[in-house]
Amino acid sequence: MKIKDLMTSNVSSVQPSDSLQKAAQIMESMNVGSVPVCEGKRVVGIVTDRDIVLKAVAKGSFNSKINEVMSHQVVTCTPDTDAHEAADIMAQNQIRRLPIVDASGNLVGICAIADLATVDIHVNEAGDALSRISQPTQSQNALQ
Numbered sequence: 001m002k003i004k005d006l007m008t009s010n011v012s013s014v015q016p017s018d019s020l021q022k023a024a025q026i027m028e029s030m031n032v033g034s035v036p037v038c039e040g041k042r043v044v045g046i047v048t049d050r051d052i053v054l055k056a057v058a059k060g061s062f063n064s065k066i067n068e069v070m071s072h073q074v075v076t077c078t079p080d081t082d083a084h085e086a087a088d089i090m091a092q093n094q095i096r097r098l099p100i101v102d103a104s105g106n107l108v109g110i111c112a113i114a115d116l117a118t119v120d121i122h123v124n125e126a127g128d129a130l131s132r133i134s135q136p137t138q139s140q141n142a143l144q
Helices: 020-030 049-055 083-093 113-117 120-133 138-143
Strands: 034-039 042-048 097-101 107-112
Touching (some): 020 034, 042 097, 083 097, 083 113, 107 113
Antiparallel strands (some): 097 107
């Protein structure tokens, strides 16, 4: 099965110059924890609720812009990526949401780990991917 069969195609995004409030409002209304960052339709990053809290709010930077807190190295895949491969990509990169882009890098959808779990044949893979995504990183292990 291909990601295009599982992805959500109605995806909200923000621009790098948008406010953190705009991203937070989208997250609240869509009940998600991350939003792709696009210049036009081209994906240039991703911003998470964690980015907003740790990189801005915790430092008292309430007027920061998205480009100040977003992750610039975003992992993506294409609509024709096999669902098994997408699960592996998510696990290897410890991400729960994978922006889906066309050949030009334009946002066409997003696939969440939960999307993989909705298809019976992927339940075990989604669970395996989630357990690998949720493993602490080396820096997290050092803090424990």
